[in-house]
Amino acid sequence: MADTDWPGCGKSLKGVILDMCGVLYDSGEGGGVAITGSIEAVKKLKASDLQLRFCTNETQLNREAFVDKLKRLGFDISVSEVFSPAPAAVAVLKERGFRPHLLVYDGLLPEFDSVDKTNPNCVVIGDAAEKFTYQNLNEAFRVLIGLEKPVLFSLGGGRYYKEGDGLALDVGAYMKALEYACDLKAEVVGKPSPTFFQSVLNDMGLQPHEALMIGDDLVNDVGGAQNCGMKGLQVRTGKYRSSDERHSTVTADGTVDDLAQAVDMILKQRH
């Protein structure tokens, strides 16, 4: 990408939001591997005058365990900088008096420790992976269909993701199954929900035009941020596909090879 193609938030830029999987690291056996140059790129951003937050739809681990994984890969990250769907959902549940029936991965359960789960009046699903059994999905369905006003929260709405060598169904597929069975529309907590991006902006105390989102997922990262008034940059790592650059509804404000290149261009522009 030439400098002239640059999204042009230039010197008004005050904060950067980074997607994690596919931007910082590739998932896989033993926690995955850091993407070349990304550890150094995070260091450079931290040394700059820009604010930095991390924004992920990861819902298989609680934030502490997830951040520990990233630290082991060599990243300088702390829990308070990471935004993920589960804590956002907990805030919504408490605010609106919801007691969830949970269908989530075991590793995520600690995030909901502080939430009353007796006599459920809603269902929360995450990327439950092998916990998406016929029995567990039926159980979630029966809770919903037994409610006068069934409410379903989905932690993200992804279709699928890369897992080791193959692809695996993400939470969005199971969200659609329950939506159809119960004739309802789920509330998605996480990317690309504008509420979710807005909570990150609020935490930085920034306006949308002062922030830039960098992600590998054109629709959820780039499109989601753009719907919020931010600029969105796509990296050609992770789940990037060349067809993304001629997508019918979402056009990134810029496309770069990787995070390292993105950060170098951002910092160069500020001097």
Next chain:
Amino acid sequence: MADTDWPGCGKSLKGVILDMCGVLYDSGEGGGVAITGSIEAVKKLKASDLQLRFCTNETQLNREAFVDKLKRLGFDISVSEVFSPAPAAVAVLKERGFRPHLLVYDGLLPEFDSVDKTNPNCVVIGDAAEKFTYQNLNEAFRVLIGLEKPVLFSLGGGRYYKEGDGLALDVGAYMKALEYACDLKAEVVGKPSPTFFQSVLNDMGLQPHEALMIGDDLVNDVGGAQNCGMKGLQVRTGKYRSSDERHSTVTADGTVDDLAQAVDMILKQRH
């Protein structure tokens, strides 16, 4: 229902199509129980000059085993009178050169004995119940996403059904999950597909206006038959709910307490 509310196919009526579960019997432990008066009602129809066919979205048993179950309950039914999605799907697969990857209940597998299943170029899902594991659904998903033109056939598209004391997710929920993950639209084989109803009419050699469908499912039985040009009668047994009588899009041509009442009215009208 008064005689004046009658759908009025009256003396032009030449054939009747009966849904099975919820009209003839209620499912449950040990094969279920016949609905009061339904065994006698089938006998009366068979003794009349009307043609009779049975039309079900049952996909957990092959037709032989399913008909045996009905016989044990006391019904006079033969395999050639029963139309179910699996044989219809087999015809479509052969006609269009499809080799399916099957995600169906074990009891249904014999229906597909004659179909080439090597190197699959489509996926067929039925009401696989506990075979809808995360692993099996991922496997079906990977077959679809690996095809240049992914094709998904769904044996019926029901949301859920009554199973013993509770409700259970039907094949339609899993169809929606795969549709979303693969960004495609499934082809439904079975009710309410017009092709399926038409195949029953063809077998009887009748025009749509000469046939009447009787079912407990307002949308799939009554609405599906009406979309085909037939009259559709709903019984107040099985999955009938009083809210069906003020449904926003489907209005039955008549609603009766049960099959026994429907048959008595049909036969009375012909004399």
